[in-house]
Amino acid sequence: MSRIRVLVGTRKGAFILASDGKRQQWAVDGPHFAGWEIYHLKGSLVDPNRIYASQNSSWFGQIIQRSDDGGKTWHQPGTPAGEPTTTPEGFPKAESNKFVYDTSASSGHTLTTHLWYDGTQHPWEFKRVWHLEPSLTDPNTVYAGVEDAAMFRSTDGGQSWHELSGLRGHGTGPKWQPGAGGMGLHSILIDPKNHQRMFVAISAAGCFRTEDGGKNWKPINRGLRSPYIPDPDAEVGHCVHRIALHASRPDVLFMQKHWDVMRSDDGGDNWYEVSGDLPTDFGFPIEVHAHEPDTVFVVPITSDSLHYPPEGKLRVYRSRSGGNDWEPMTRGLPQENCYVNVLRDATCVDSLDPCGVYFGTTGGQVYASADGGESWNAIVRDLPAVLSVEVQEFE
Amino acid sequence: MIRVVIPYHLKMLAKVSGEIELDVASPATLRSVLDALEAKHPMLCGTIRDQTTGKRRPMIRFFACEEDWSNESPDKPLPEKIAGGAEPLLVVGAIAGG
Numbered sequence: 241m242s243r244i245r246v247l248v249g250t251r252k253g254a255f256i257l258a259s260d261g262k263r264q265q266w267a268v269d270g271p272h273f274a275g276w277e278i279y280h281l282k283g284s285l286v287d288p289n290r291i292y293a294s295q296n297s298s299w300f301g302q303i304i305q306r307s308d309d310g311g312k313t314w315h316q317p318g319t320p321a322g323e324p325t326t327t328p329e330g331f332p333k334a335e336s337n338k339f340v341y342d343t344s345a346s347s348g349h350t351l352t353t354h355l356w357y358d359g360t361q362h363p364w365e366f367k368r369v370w371h372l373e374p375s376l377t378d379p380n381t382v383y384a385g386v387e388d389a390a391m392f393r394s395t396d397g398g399q400s401w402h403e404l405s406g407l408r409g410h411g412t413g414p415k416w417q418p419g420a421g422g423m424g425l426h427s428i429l430i431d432p433k434n435h436q437r438m439f440v441a442i443s444a445a446g447c448f449r450t451e452d453g454g455k456n457w458k459p460i461n462r463g464l465r466s467p468y469i470p471d472p473d474a475e476v477g478h479c480v481h482r483i484a485l486h487a488s489r490p491d492v493l494f495m496q497k498h499w500d501v502m503r504s505d506d507g508g509d510n511w512y513e514v515s516g517d518l519p520t521d522f523g524f525p526i527e528v529h530a531h532e533p534d535t536v537f538v539v540p541i542t543s544d545s546l547h548y549p550p551e552g553k554l555r556v557y558r559s560r561s562g563g564n565d566w567e568p569m570t571r572g573l574p575q576e577n578c579y580v581n582v583l584r585d586a587t588c589v590d591s592l593d594p595c596g597v598y599f600g601t602t603g604g605q606v607y608a609s610a611d612g613g614e615s616w617n618a619i620v621r622d623l624p625a626v627l628s629v630e631v632q633e634f635e
Numbered sequence: 636m637i638r639v640v641i642p643y644h645l646k647m648l649a650k651v652s653g654e655i656e657l658d659v660a661s662p663a664t665l666r667s668v669l670d671a672l673e674a675k676h677p678m679l680c681g682t683i684r685d686q687t688t689g690k691r692r693p694m695i696r697f698f699a700c701e702e703d704w705s706n707e708s709p710d711k712p713l714p715e716k717i718a719g720g721a722e723p724l725l726v727v728g729a730i731a732g733g
Contacts, residue, residue, distance in 0.1 A: 297682075
């Protein structure tokens, strides 16, 4: 029988929740990296024991951690457990935490600047890794979405990182601006049918696509409309909160924008709104059902000023028609006095049948549905604020 | 021998408890002490000083002999009591939040 591992990143450490395929009884392991912010953990599809984690602190900066045994033990990839921590010459090995924007002559992309809160230009400054996306085929290759927004790649299991500078340097970078949460690259989607094609999303810049493995990029934001920026239809500057796709149909993208739930049927070239009858179309995460490409999940949040569910009722909304028609999923979720938020990386689905759906809240609950969203149970209730949730399946 | 005290989270990261003792050539400076600290515990690279600029991270402070050395030149010789091991150099996470 399949086993399930849910990887939870929180404000104060990482937790690993384990169950069998029934997804009813759960064991909770953690905290790992206690006291540190864990923005994201994600395992390799081809080797589920390989898990990458982004460990961060406002005081001490960025640490990359890796597990090769499913989260039982961790090490910084540059300094494997049990090995000398320096070279014979005494030189530190800790390259795995080093994220340096590529301004080399060979890249052709100078550091440039981006738009700052006061309207001036501001140099790129690395702050943290928001999202780690392992390759679909190679456990040693992993992509990192970082703040200030850029994309890095490691091909040696996280030991060293190199910027895919064509994204930051393709031309619109000087128009990107941080949102209230910072200027982070938070979504990375790899086209399962063509691994050279990837989609990323940045707050507050928008969506971008590469067709050549990350060398060249173009903005794909036509159809987005954002009244909170000077030109609502601008090429970049949109605060995209999350994008999602179904593996069988990678030309269809779904987006939760700052406001508006959007859909594209042509790989992001054009977008149209599918908010339909949602009670509010503000929110952060969006997910697609594992087996039904037109079934989409969002968690509506009251507004950009009120980051909690409307009427204090925590509801996952599901559309089975690719948007516009939405139904609330409430069974097992608090329907009064609930004022938590669900952040952009804090939802996921497994591919068992029926499809499992998971999300974590800023109140520290992690909810699971083993029946496609029909009913929910809290796996845990009192973790620190949840930043990210990912699920792994293995035999 | 120089004694260095680092914050709790960095002790966990470096897998040490208590003070760290370092051999540093004279004259000892903040730069030479931190170089020695990072060489002995490379997992601390980037946690005290930015890996690109080499500058102190904004929320890290250095205290020596009850004086704030955070904004001193990294090449200024440390006080004799620090250099001789009579007093530890304190690497401190700034108080923040409520």
